[in-house]
Amino acid sequence: MEVTEKSGFYVYSDVELDKNEGIQIEALKTASQNSIPDPDRWLDEETQRNILLTSLDAILNWARRSSLWPVVCFPACCAFELIATAASRFDISRFGMEVIRASPRQADVMITAGTLTWKMAPNVRRIYEQMAEPKWVIAMGACAISGGTFAQSYSVVPGYNRIIPVDVYIPGCPPRPEALLHGIRMLHNKIAKQSIKQEAGK
Template sequence: MEQNILLTSVDALINWSRRSSLWTAICFPACCAFEMIAANGPRFDLARFGMEILRASPRQADLMITAGTLTWKMAPNVRRIYNQMAEPKWVIAMGACAISGGIFASASYAVVPGYNRIIPVDVYVPGCPPRPEALIYGIQMLQKKIARRKNIDVRKLLQR
């Protein structure tokens, strides 16, 4: 019983540190870039969530915010960027184009109807473009998802 209490607190500590310091890589921002810039500004202040630093290298990031239209030609590059990110990694699809291809999905054969066809998406932020408040709400949803995550498998430890 004592081990379970210790492991639970270690799990909570790991989840707290992961959700409180999300390092972001932005993938193809398109029109949503203006809303991302506004969310990073002083009015909405993403720094209070530990997200003030945008990473240029996916190897340093654990959160990818995807936005804008994705074409089939760019899909392998998105997959490569996602694979370069260290575990654990999360993805937020921001905007109608990232979620479903937007207005371009039905008009062009070259458009991927959503990033979830290429990489797993954890949180969807709807809108065209979504307001900064919606992005912040999506980040809070992701933080709650991270808080519920199990990092240490107790059964594997007890089998040793």
């Protein structure tokens, strides 16, 4: 290679530089005849089609939130919006919730659709206690949240959270089906964040 030294610097001739570059490119070309395998393709086709990687929490929470089973709890007028939500126009069967269970032992979500009186409160709490774990509660409407219009009444429970834990609150008197669907989606998001480890530590 033609190299001259000028003022303390080595100077390569242009021809030599081009020639060397050409040699390097040719070497790379020769070594690159086949494409490099995709790093994700280390499994054979059959195996790739049959393996799904996930966490235990994710799969369990997906299964739980995809088929919540509501228990009957319709003490007052909000019930009609819940019934409308279960009908074909709003269709909660897409969430696996279309059958409202008559037995708390076959249910894991309580949608408290209506005013609760103290006289009924022990029975509602008993229904909640008989539900299968893990279980959730959606307080539907002003009466369920705080007693609503009847909050100051001697006979009305000022919110279901006085007697059972509530996961999601849906305001309104009554809330429309769209609001109930939004509340159900909020509960889904809450369930998606649960962890078996935390449940075991309860």
